[in-house]
Amino acid sequence: MQESDQETGVVDEEVVPEQAVNEGEASEAVELEGNPKEDESDSEEPKEALSPEQEAAKWREAAIRTAADLDNYRKRMARERADDLRYAKGGLIEELLPVFDNFLMGLQMAEQEQDSMIYKGMAMVKGQLDDFLSAQGVKEVNSQGVFDPNYHEAVAEEFQQGAEPGEILFVKRKGYMLHDRLLRAAAVIVAKSADEEPSEPQEEE
Numbered sequence: 001m002q003e004s005d006q007e008t009g010v011v012d013e014e015v016v017p018e019q020a021v022n023e024g025e026a027s028e029a030v031e032l033e034g035n036p037k038e039d040e041s042d043s044e045e046p047k048e049a050l051s052p053e054q055e056a057a058k059w060r061e062a063a064i065r066t067a068a069d070l071d072n073y074r075k076r077m078a079r080e081r082a083d084d085l086r087y088a089k090g091g092l093i094e095e096l097l098p099v100f101d102n103f104l105m106g107l108q109m110a111e112q113e114q115d116s117m118i119y120k121g122m123a124m125v126k127g128q129l130d131d132f133l134s135a136q137g138v139k140e141v142n143s144q145g146v147f148d149p150n151y152h153e154a155v156a157e158e159f160q161q162g163a164e165p166g167e168i169l170f171v172k173r174k175g176y177m178l179h180d181r182l183l184r185a186a187a188v189i190v191a192k193s194a195d196e197e198p199s200e201p202q203e204e205e
Contacts, residue, residue: 087179087181090178090183093133093138093176093183094183094184097176101173101174103122103129106122107123107126133176137178138177138183140175140176141174141176141182141186143168143175143186143188144168145167146164146167146168147167147168150182151175151182151186152188153175153186154188154190155172155187156189157190157192158192159194163191164191165191165192165193166191167190168188168189168190168191169188169189169190169191170188170189171186171187171188171189172187173186173187174186175187
């Protein structure tokens with residue numbers, strides 16, 4: 001015989017499924033932790049909005065900087081173009097220098113007969129070549145005085161009485177400049193000191 005609930009005094013507790021309990025705990029944990037993104041956004045201070053005058057000044061300054069950069073770029077490109085045109089013929093003239101050297105050697109040989117038509121004709125051509133080089137901005141390297149490694153190439157050293165060490169004695173090949181650039185260094189012979197002169201061996205008695 002079954003006893004009633006009232007007689008036994010025991011009240012049946014409502015059975016809550018385990019899954020529901022876990023879900024409830026999880027929701028409470030989420031509520032406690034909160035949303036990190038919301039917390040971060042709340043912690044950041046709001047940026048102050050720029051006034052119309054400040055905004056206009058900001059864009060005006062940016063426009064001035066952009067215009068200055070563009071102007072500097074145009075000037076740099078103009079300088080580079082001018083330099084390219086200024087030195088564009090440098091390679092061609094440099095290849096022609098050996099031809100000029102040979103012509104000058106022939107002119108020196110013809111100087112022995114200055115009254116001949118050959119010498120006069122070659123001297124006339126020499127004047128035309130000098131005018132052509134000058135028009136192109138080409139000039140000879142100064143090869144007088146003290147040796148300068150920036151413009152001279154020492155091909156030999158010789159001792160000469162009265163000459164200072166490093167003094168240029170003779171020019172073997174002329175050097176040339178194109179405006180302010182060196183096309184070819186001058187090949188020269190320079191003087192050396194007497195201490196560098198090898199002493200003659202003494203004969204044994």
